[in-house]
Amino acid sequence: MKFLEYKKSDITDKTLKKDVRQVTTIIFVYFIVFQFAALVSSLILSSMRKESKAAVNDFLSNSGLPYLVAIGLGLFVIFVSMTPSIRKQTFAVSTRKMTGGIFLALVAVVMTGQVILSVYGSLFEHLVNLIGYTSTEQLKEATGTSKTISMLLYAGFLGPVTEEIVFRGFLLRNLEKYGQGFAIIISAYMFGLYHSNFLQTPFAFVVGLILGYVALTYGIKWSILLHIFNNFVLGDTLNYFLQNFNDRQADIVSSTLIWTGGVIGMVILWFYKGAIRKWYRSNKPTGKELKLAFTGKSLILITIIIFIISCLGLDKI
Numbered sequence: 001m002k003f004l005e006y007k008k009s010d011i012t013d014k015t016l017k018k019d020v021r022q023v024t025t026i027i028f029v030y031f032i033v034f035q036f037a038a039l040v041s042s043l044i045l046s047s048m049r050k051e052s053k054a055a056v057n058d059f060l061s062n063s064g065l066p067y068l069v070a071i072g073l074g075l076f077v078i079f080v081s082m083t084p085s086i087r088k089q090t091f092a093v094s095t096r097k098m099t100g101g102i103f104l105a106l107v108a109v110v111m112t113g114q115v116i117l118s119v120y121g122s123l124f125e126h127l128v129n130l131i132g133y134t135s136t137e138q139l140k141e142a143t144g145t146s147k148t149i150s151m152l153l154y155a156g157f158l159g160p161v162t163e164e165i166v167f168r169g170f171l172l173r174n175l176e177k178y179g180q181g182f183a184i185i186i187s188a189y190m191f192g193l194y195h196s197n198f199l200q201t202p203f204a205f206v207v208g209l210i211l212g213y214v215a216l217t218y219g220i221k222w223s224i225l226l227h228i229f230n231n232f233v234l235g236d237t238l239n240y241f242l243q244n245f246n247d248r249q250a251d252i253v254s255s256t257l258i259w260t261g262g263v264i265g266m267v268i269l270w271f272y273k274g275a276i277r278k279w280y281r282s283n284k285p286t287g288k289e290l291k292l293a294f295t296g297k298s299l300i301l302i303t304i305i306i307f308i309i310s311c312l313g314l315d316k317i
Contacts, residue, residue, distance in 0.1 A: 013292055016178055020186065021298045023174045026081045027190050028302050030166060034074040041066035064151035071154070071162045078170050090169035094219035103226070105268050106214065110207055110230050112265030114258050117203040124198060133314045135199055142200040145239040156232035164224045167191045167208065168215035176216070182285035184212035186293055193306045197313060
């Protein structure tokens, strides 16, 4: 009897490792296809324009067209990999009702993540300065605003929709059978890696935890709306509003809004700490499950590759 129980456990462990390896590898393939498609599209667009090299580079740096093409090819990879049951689970309607108050509370918690990002960003910049590097360009990527309609369409709307389908749909739902806590952590980890940016990755991980919970509890349409709200309202719309102020005033207004929302988010987290702790106790993954996932060769290799890519994004002072 003990032998049979051991074999059953062993098969379960192997199945978990196999499933994590398969879905994370598919996500990495999605990442490669997305980046390659965006690069090829950029080269094609640059060859079609007759302006100076500087003008072409400026156009490409602000255009969202290459990313719109990349979205299409990337989603093709994901939908081909989706089984009918996972597709059904991804777009299933939840019986749990979302309210305006809950949505605004979630927005405030996301803003708490932005506060943490700003503190972390300052510390990280100080650390890399000590070894002669700067993360200024990565900060621009993390906080930059859309300057063209195509980039706004990508960053504010289609990007969030696609990322939710990929990470809170395909990835999250494939791992949900191992527990909600486990699925949320792995999907958030991969979502963070996907951004391949030392400043953006930690924030994406934290937001990924929130979006994962929202997708499983209220349905993917609400994680999509929360993601769009973060990118479009807290990102592009806020920065567009701040253009009416000089740099000093804009910094004061921006900091005041973000810190106010962030503090409200902290208060909400403190007020509901009991409910959060109760949910986590009911859904937390075991240390063994996380060890099996994070010691898998494919996930280690993906992490190393993304780390190297992130390092290449740093510039010498």
